[in-house]
Amino acid sequence: MVQPGAATGTLAAPHSALSANPAAPILLFDSGVGGLSVLSEVRKLLPEAPIIYAADNAGLPYGEKTEAQIAARVSGLLGRMTERFRPRLVCIACNTASTIALAAVREVLEVPIVGTVPAIKPAAGLTRSGTIGLLGTAATIRQGYVDRLEAEFAAGKRLLRFGAGELVGAAEAKLRGHAVDPAVYRRAAEGLTGQPGGEEIDTVVLACTHFPLVEAELAGAFGPGVSFVHGAPGIARRVEFLTGGQDFARNQTDLALFTRAGDEIDQLQPALAAYGLGRVGIF
Template sequence: MDPARTEFVLDVQPASPILLFDSGFGGLTVLAELQKQLPHAPVIYAADLAGIPYGPKTEAEVAARVAGLLGRLAERFHPRLICIACNTASTIALGMVRDVLETPIVGTVPAIKPAAAMTQTGTIGLLGTAATIRQAYVDNLEAEFAQGKLLLRHAAPELVEAAELKLRGGTPDPAIFTRAAEGLRGQPGGDATDTVVLACTHFPLVQDELAAAFENKVHFIDGAQGIARRIAYLTQGQSFDRQDDNFAIVTGNEQDSAPLLGGLRRYGIGRIQPL
């Protein structure tokens, strides 16, 4: 048996939720895949809007903030499982959070392994936040799974803001996506890039815009499907009873935002409440 599954309390209440946590609403890409795998699972989505963006923060700031918020959320909602649906938070804080919480936790890591199997040219681009692309965790993934490949990294924090704006019904500046594409293609060997890892859960929300900036000449890959499969596996055999619409918990002052709620309803989230 998978050692991670032995940590579960087998007598999980059917209404006990899965908690998805992100700095903002990029984790909705994970929620969409999770709903395909576990359509009846009760889910609470938690967004740290008061702390976004995480990318410019120090590792110590991110680790302390994520651990503190997840501790409060676990105490309040008693989730059966927590998913840190944020690459930056996962690469920095996952180990710490697992040390302090008894709840099983699934993290999010850049999809370098499947990208290495997919590329035909051997050149892979990686778009992420500044904090994610500099992590030793990414170095280790590259060393383990992308030997003999060229992995080009580019920090594209503007894409986080663009995704959040699009979710609220706004139209991001196309130049944002052009800069992201040029940030990879402008590096030595970048013209051969045929596969791009979206190493931030926000980025698939603007994948269509990115595809246009890359002139539809690259394949994109992210970890949402794999994360959803992992959650489904770890909750295998458990009962689910969603008694109401899924809802979002947010830090900050956007719980009354009509444009935001309109965007969230597309993901089955019926209300927003403050933490």
């Protein structure tokens, strides 16, 4: 296990300097293990890229925090992590953090930042009924950013939203090897289908990176005829584009960082190893 340590106190180098170092990692950040769904897609496109996966488990769940709390926490953590680990690119693999803190983080950091956008645009292209469901945390579904995406990409469609924050805990529990009550998934499905017009839903946006980790369980709860879409493949393509032409040197197994120690990290290690995260540390 990598030992905890404070940030070095030095400023992050400009992107050109960072990208010249083949060992400079891509930093993926989430409140918990949800960003592993993004890591999986990034690894398909960039198998040799060194990666640090950072999970702010001390701050989990973000969906129950205020916007001010999330913006301050994410900006502070990413500032310190960037100073210490000097990544070539930072990906905020969290819908809640991206919709709230992305602009603030971009003002502070000197490396490219990739955020996570609810996949409303591709969902609008997939739906045949014209009715789309959106599952996210309570903090995500109330954001004006989601309103703007709906107006731009789903005009003329019906977008129904439901805050299914307990799916975050379900995904975390699943990766720790714990059993999850199937009622959790039924409540998420009924939260959408029980709304006026909800019976018309044929496409569901998973607007939290945790949710693709339980997509199979959600499919069972919704029943046949419903497709799911999320942003991880598009995020991975953006990361690939922004690092195009750069050299990679993956000299050791990738690192998973957590902001709080605990038994849950030991329970997660088999799942982390399956994603190529062979080292674990506390930040």
